[in-house]
Amino acid sequence: MRVNLEARAATGENRRAQTRAKLVDAAARVIADKGREATSIEDIVAEAGVARGTFYNYFPTVDELLDALNTRMAQAVDAAMAPIRAEITDPPSLLAATLHRFMVALTADPVGGWLALRMEGSVAPRQLIFERRFDALFQEGVRIGRFRQGNRDAARSLLFGAFRMAQRDVMLGQTSPDHVVELVALLLMAFGVTPEEARDISRKAAAEAEDQRHYHPVM
Amino acid sequence: MRVNLEARAATGENRRAQTRAKLVDAAARVIADKGREATSIEDIVAEAGVARGTFYNYFPTVDELLDALNTRMAQAVDAAMAPIRAEITDPPSLLAATLHRFMVALTADPVGGWLALRMEGSVAPRQLIFERRFDALFQEGVRIGRFRQGNRDAARSLLFGAFRMAQRDVMLGQTSPDHVVELVALLLMAFGVTPEEARDISRKAAAEAEDQRHYHPVM
Amino acid sequence: MRVNLEARAATGENRRAQTRAKLVDAAARVIADKGREATSIEDIVAEAGVARGTFYNYFPTVDELLDALNTRMAQAVDAAMAPIRAEITDPPSLLAATLHRFMVALTADPVGGWLALRMEGSVAPRQLIFERRFDALFQEGVRIGRFRQGNRDAARSLLFGAFRMAQRDVMLGQTSPDHVVELVALLLMAFGVTPEEARDISRKAAAEAEDQRHYHPVM
Amino acid sequence: MRVNLEARAATGENRRAQTRAKLVDAAARVIADKGREATSIEDIVAEAGVARGTFYNYFPTVDELLDALNTRMAQAVDAAMAPIRAEITDPPSLLAATLHRFMVALTADPVGGWLALRMEGSVAPRQLIFERRFDALFQEGVRIGRFRQGNRDAARSLLFGAFRMAQRDVMLGQTSPDHVVELVALLLMAFGVTPEEARDISRKAAAEAEDQRHYHPVM
């Protein structure tokens, strides 16, 4: 009897990928709910509906799984932003659009939003991919005179720190509706955009992001 | 025979306070070293040089101790800033002076600095006392026309988030010397100070804070 | 109120020693019964009647406990042999007496006997203290012409290996009554004692050891 | 179309035997390296280069495989000794030749040597086939007056115990070059051979065994 070894291997790989995804998804939900430190392997496998030992067939430790999760999130978010990167060429406008879209995505998807906050500390708080996008955008903005000349590292600290803190405030519900609009405007001002234009850009970007709220679950 | 009950009581209270302080100090050192989640009660009592059971005579849980620690740190820092609050009246200058002094204090005192970073997440990332100081300063700045009118909550997100991220970058040693100078200047610009003046104020405040480096251990 | 701190400390130490002994005794019984590799910490604490965590207050691993057990056994046995060392001066007779007494002790005390066999492999199969006793005895025997000149290391391999194998055979009940008598005689012959005298010495030592069977539980 | 069913069956049996041998060989290497208790089925199949499930197509448990391994080793060794059994008729000389050859084989083949030591305890320490060979040899030696009359079981304890202990000492490298020569001589003396002849026989047997070192991998 002849056996189709390739088909069998493909089936196996498929099943493997499915189980792996089940675990990563489950971990995202559990960690968003309880926080990294309160999450045990037991919690994750229970949520995933697999046996305890199965976990170790895929990840040696919870932190390995977290890395996978982190990478997956960052890539998903970055991919979701591809359309606006293609469409918007003005750096301040692209920055504002990205931040507002990101915030909408985080609040639209409670799991992803909480997850991002709760991973504070256990994983890199700034993803390399986002840093690179920002660096390019900032450099281009300076080059064409839309941003003031300045230390890029300090600008990064400002942007990523402020955004994270705002995310926290928004998710905890302690903010007024225009909190994010104002924050993004402040960032643009810090980078050299005039107050009036900064507020204008931020407001428009916020409105457009809201329109997209239900179209793009990113994580 | 007559016994001085008050004196005895005072002695007792004194000893009690001493043991309590021993525990809080020990916790600060251990957590700064290993991080909150890796710190056990055993570690703390060993560092404090008291018996395990003694811990429970003072704190029902580790988190109670953490609250005490957090409060103590915030008050110490706030008290250390009293001189400049009395001395500097210009809001942008006071803000710059406070931020630079704070950063110097954190980096000068490795225990306090790491502690602040490592408690990220386990305790409130923003102390009420600091928020109140900022609110008053911001309001005064707006009143006298030094800061641009704007949403105070957004300004708070910006300031506290950016400062925390900068602290992280500085303590991890991934920054150039003028990173903090630039960051503080960016904050002032976001609040409406002109670029030239913002850089000037930040640079001067940084220089003065450096002069004080060895005079004010704050925690 | 005055507290007798010394008395309290003494009580504590006492309790500690008791619990430690409970664990070592329990381990001896369990290992004699099931063998080292089949013995879990759970088994030991159950046999000792203490909680699982208590084990770790005394020993970091089962092997640490085994070392303690091993040392204790060797010292007990060596001490039990003190009288005959003081009494018998002729090296062949002392060797025969020691071996027969040892064998009687091992078979009289099933726990100790099985324990010695089952620890084969997990711990040093030859205790340093016994090696030293044998070296001294062998050297003295050679010096006074009772043993033939020869390589001491080879003599040691012969003696310890043969005795261990004999112990195994005896404990498994696969031997005739004079098995040990013959074996000890063979050892003496290997060392240069004439066949007639060797059998004579071994027989007498066996008889005397039997007389002591119920007087000296050694472990 | 005609199919050669016999050939196909033969091929099947052949393949089966090959996989089985792969497993047994792999187990030998792994156990020699890590010891029986530290060896998992996973280790064995990884070393053998087959899938985990394949193991169970051949052996219900690891111990079944160990039995196979043990038997194979004993038969290989016994077969390797066939030439000298045919050639040497004098019992003391045959005994000495066998022991020296065995020791050379064990030390020449690190896998087999360590394996034999590491299986100490997990399997029978004396193989029936070796016992029978010794019994016959001893009986014949007594019959023709080369060995002294004596208890055969005690002689067996002496021989097998001493040899195993010597093997351990040699493999651990704690011996002088003539350790085994002396030990074999002591055994012959214990059996009634005169000291001079015993040493002579052992020395010659050792020299001849050394000559064969590279010709006969026994396991």
Place this chain on the structure above:
DNA sequence: AATGAATGAGGCTTCATTCAT
């Protein structure tokens, strides 16, 4: 107050074994 031995819940990890493909 201070002590530290004892506790046991809770988490981690390994690994023999099953079974669908």
Place this chain on the structure above:
DNA sequence: GATGAATGAAGCCTCATTCAT
């Protein structure tokens, strides 16, 4: 026959907490 994903029992270890002294 061979495969390897899935399983879950069984062990290990840590550590917050209790409590008698």
